[in-house]
Amino acid sequence: MSARWTDETLHEGVRMGFEVRRTLHAADTGQQRLELVENPVFGTMMLLDGAVQVTSADEFAYHEMMAHVPLAAHGGVRRVLIIGGGDCGLAEEVLKHRDLERVVQVEIDPDVVAFARDHFPELNAAAFADPRFEIKIGDGAKFVAETQDHFDLILVDSTDPAGPGAVLFTETFYRDCAGRLAPNGIIVTQSGVPFLQGDAFVAGLGALHRATGDASCYLTVVPTYFGGHMALGWAGPGAAAARHTAETVLAERMAGIATRYWSPAMHHAAFALPPFIAEAL
Ligand code: AG3
Known part of the structure; x- marks a missing residue:
């Protein structure tokens, strides 16, 4: 009997295949196609519209870098807003910082949250048990346009x-985010894999730059977001200064938080950009 495989079909002209040992769920949510499968290398995997979103094995490389780089660099974050992130692995990583008072998350698709809660408890059960965590089901772009709250980190x-997700790469959305930041606030964005998504990377960071006056990015490597580095946009009034936080200070701010990808050295190294990425900015 031949093995079953599923392909990621996000990029034109290339595809990555994953052996499917078991399909846990595959259906349309009303917003997008949601698939949950088991793979011998990556464990449980969630795909949306054919694009891998999260896997048990490599989520740390993404969630740790998205959470701890801004939190350790800023040092005084009390209120965080997460837009999207329905698997809630990012919220759990953020909530490891004991000084945080409140994490508000706005996710558009209730099925993503419900299935992630059932199938990825190792990466989100602590978030759901945390009284500082509030998840709202709704349109994140609409939320930032309407809320009167301010956040240290978005x-x-x-x-x-x-x-x-398309609206979350527009200048209007980023302007609304910038308007909700506290003084010294920081915005971090999922900005794609520059090698395979060059146009979207340039357009997204360009919009972030126009909306905030200054945007750059830092990098992580997530095996299932294949194609090399993934870029995380870095902007907001506190971003430029926070980028230079000394390694000793970063280490102090992360005391007691165990990590597998983030380290003070990786944190600083992440801001070094290969010329093909730096020149596209
Ligand atoms: N957020 C990033 C999805 C990127 C998908 N891209 C890809 N497969 N190349 C996913 C949610 C993680 N909490």
């Missing part, structure tokens, strides 16, 4: 710029 943990 994390945009989106899908790719197609389907329900």
Whole structure:
């Protein structure tokens, strides 16, 4: 009997295949196609519209870098807003910082939250048990346009710029985010894999730059977001200064938080950009 495989079909002209040992769920949510499968290398995997979103094995490389780089660099974050991020792995990583008072998350698709809660408890059960965590089901772009609250940190943990996530790469959305930041606030965005998504990377960071006056990015490597580095946009009034926080200070701020990808050295190294990425900015 031949093995069953599923392909990620996000990028035109290339595809990555995953052996499917078991399909846990595959259905349309009304917003997007949601698949949950088991793979011998990556464990449980969630795909949305054919693009891998999260896997048990490599989520740390993404969630740790999206959470701890801004939190350790800023040092005084009390209120965090997460847009998207329905698997809630990012919220759990953020909540490891004991000084945080409140994490508000706005996710558009209730099925993503419900299935992630059932199938990825190792990466989100602590978030759901944390009284500082509040999850709202709704349109994140609408939320930032309407809320009167301010946040020290806004994390945009989106899908790719197609389907329900497209609005989260626009200048209007980033302007609304900038308007909700506290003084010294920081915005971090999922900005794609520059090698394979060059146009979207340039367009997204360009919009972030126009909306905030200054945007750059830092890098992580997530095996299932294949194609090399993934870029995380870095902007907001506190971003430029926070980028230079000394390694000793970063280490103090992360005391007691165990990590597998983040370290003070990796944190600083992440801001070093290969010329093909730096020149595209
Ligand atoms: N957020 C990032 C999705 C990127 C998908 N891209 C890809 N497969 N190349 C996913 C949510 C993680 N909390």
